[in-house]
Amino acid sequence: MRYLLRRLGFYLITAWAAITINFLIPRLMPGDPVDLMVARMNGQIDPDAIESMKKSFGLTGGSIWSQYWDYLGNLLHGELGRSITFYPTHVSSVIGGALPWTIGLVGIATIISYLIGTSLGVVAAWRRGTWLDSILPTTTFLQAVPYFWVALALVMVFGVSLSWLPVSGAYSLDVTTGFNGPFVASVLYHAILPAITIVVASIADRVMGMRNVMVTTLGEDYVTMAEAKGLTSRRVMWRYAARNAVLPNITSFSLSLGFVVGGSVLTEIVFSYPGIGSVLLKAVENEDFPLMQGIFLIISLAVLAANLLADIAYVALDPRTRQEA
Amino acid sequence: MRGILRSPKIVAGLLILAFFVVLAVLGPLLVGADPTKTSGAGLAGPSAAHWLGTTQSGQDVLAQVVYGARISMGVGVLSALIATALSIVVGLVGGYVGGVVDEVLSLITNIFLVLPALPLVIVLAGYLPSRGVMSVAAVIAVTGWAWGARVLRAQTLTLRGRDYVQAAKAGGERAWRIVFAEILPVEFPVIATSFLATVLAAILAEAGLSFLGLANLSTVSWGTMLYFAQNNQALLVGAWWWFIPPGLCIALIGAGLGLLNFGIDEIANPRLRTVLPKRARRARRAEVTS
Numbered sequence: 001m002r003y004l005l006r007r008l009g010f011y012l013i014t015a016w017a018a019i020t021i022n023f024l025i026p027r028l029m030p031g032d033p034v035d036l037m038v039a040r041m042n043g044q045i046d047p048d049a050i051e052s053m054k055k056s057f058g059l060t061g062g063s064i065w066s067q068y069w070d071y072l073g074n075l076l077h078g079e080l081g082r083s084i085t086f087y088p089t090h091v092s093s094v095i096g097g098a099l100p101w102t103i104g105l106v107g108i109a110t111i112i113s114y115l116i117g118t119s120l121g122v123v124a125a126w127r128r129g130t131w132l133d134s135i136l137p138t139t140t141f142l143q144a145v146p147y148f149w150v151a152l153a154l155v156m157v158f159g160v161s162l163s164w165l166p167v168s169g170a171y172s173l174d175v176t177t178g179f180n181g182p183f184v185a186s187v188l189y190h191a192i193l194p195a196i197t198i199v200v201a202s203i204a205d206r207v208m209g210m211r212n213v214m215v216t217t218l219g220e221d222y223v224t225m226a227e228a229k230g231l232t233s234r235r236v237m238w239r240y241a242a243r244n245a246v247l248p249n250i251t252s253f254s255l256s257l258g259f260v261v262g263g264s265v266l267t268e269i270v271f272s273y274p275g276i277g278s279v280l281l282k283a284v285e286n287e288d289f290p291l292m293q294g295i296f297l298i299i300s301l302a303v304l305a306a307n308l309l310a311d312i313a314y315v316a317l318d319p320r321t322r323q324e325a
Numbered sequence: 326m327r328g329i330l331r332s333p334k335i336v337a338g339l340l341i342l343a344f345f346v347v348l349a350v351l352g353p354l355l356v357g358a359d360p361t362k363t364s365g366a367g368l369a370g371p372s373a374a375h376w377l378g379t380t381q382s383g384q385d386v387l388a389q390v391v392y393g394a395r396i397s398m399g400v401g402v403l404s405a406l407i408a409t410a411l412s413i414v415v416g417l418v419g420g421y422v423g424g425v426v427d428e429v430l431s432l433i434t435n436i437f438l439v440l441p442a443l444p445l446v447i448v449l450a451g452y453l454p455s456r457g458v459m460s461v462a463a464v465i466a467v468t469g470w471a472w473g474a475r476v477l478r479a480q481t482l483t484l485r486g487r488d489y490v491q492a493a494k495a496g497g498e499r500a501w502r503i504v505f506a507e508i509l510p511v512e513f514p515v516i517a518t519s520f521l522a523t524v525l526a527a528i529l530a531e532a533g534l535s536f537l538g539l540a541n542l543s544t545v546s547w548g549t550m551l552y553f554a555q556n557n558q559a560l561l562v563g564a565w566w567w568f569i570p571p572g573l574c575i576a577l578i579g580a581g582l583g584l585l586n587f588g589i590d591e592i593a594n595p596r597l598r599t600v601l602p603k604r605a606r607r608a609r610r611a612e613v614t615s
Binding site for chain 2: 010013014017018021025026029136137140141143144145146147148149152153155156159160161167255258259261262263265266269270280281283284285287289292293295296299300303304307
């Protein structure tokens, strides 16, 4: 329990840090966002508009401390300002519309990648010294492949050359949205290529992480003991070794979530998938600073929440962490 | 040294990296042509005149790949240098000094470790008034130092109690001298591995930023090549020669760096070695069952 409370405290501090970084970026970077926009519009913008924009950024109104308090107060009410791109929609509703797509896609792809990658890692460690070791150079290659490049290659092969799968959007435009058979089928159909991209680009980390912990676990006495008892290899491999080796992997899994989310930003853009990543690019292209920062904040908080869940799972699965506390 | 060169992983990794370094340094002399020079033959497939074909506006893809190596690898190495310097300072100072300083530095490190790097880089780049090589490298470095700092802190903690450090302390050496002259050199292998990993992360981050159009689009890098390929519908017209080479180069460099790291890890931790264990296991099993 103390372990969990400590982690919870850490995530609270990190969330505060993310919020504060978000507050500071526009104030620390050279030139404020409004000046930047004015400069890019060649000064063709009237002073009243500039003043109202500054107000909407919270860049006016007294000392930096009072600005900070106003900003925190607004956040507490879920007020992230208004998007410039989708004016006058609130940033929070723009994000709310995009978030389910990203969570669905990244979530499912990450689970698939974890299941396949971990199993491959177990087998690779068990069969060390066989042809399976050739998995090593393959994984190093896969670890280094840019996500969006995998996406481009898949679009080329399965979308354009073979025309098997759709290459953009999240669902076909000729189905009625809502919870009905054709729509769900269309959503799944459109998710295949982006999901494969995320799995291909993130699976190598899972394989290597699991393999290395598993190799160490295989050297433990209780594994030797299990073998000596004459248990079948399959039982020793999965019930004795893998079951214990998977625990540290949960932590590394939660850390890598941040990278998966970052990588999926690029993946979404290749597939014009209507998630957070595509909105982020639109925001950056239109210099929609409130939207940009709102997205960064939401992504950070989502990653933190996922990490906290992983920590809870860890404590639930590993009795040793409970005893220590 | 001979032990290092006996590892096939290290040799393969070094060869791959050497190839790309030579490509970046000498390549432009061989290719000659200006990578942005246009010609009438747009979107032509690979031929004797253009080994890797041409782009939409008839630029030579091979020339772009060769010139792009300079920017991509340059930004990668530059950001990794900045990030590594940061991680050395934070990791060594925190690990050696301990106490409140360490608590604070570790907290900052852990925060940067959890925050998603690429979205942060995108937001920072969105605010950059100019997107030159230096500023892009700096932005990438800001998000890329935490892992190295964490590893170095752990190393420093174990070194802090060693006899020779205690002796230097008792001899009245100044703290900064102990940290940088006594502890730092011993950690060189760890610094090298984390540096190599950071170079790859930085190359990938630069490619991602350029692909989004957030780096300097007037210079040729592997990332900007992919940006222009994507925006000019290279995929729809099947111009694979335009976007396959830059991504492949990134993945190959990454594989080279990864192999090198594996090789170093295996020397440091023999348990991870890939050869032998089958025989070892069989021998052990025989021992156990007999």
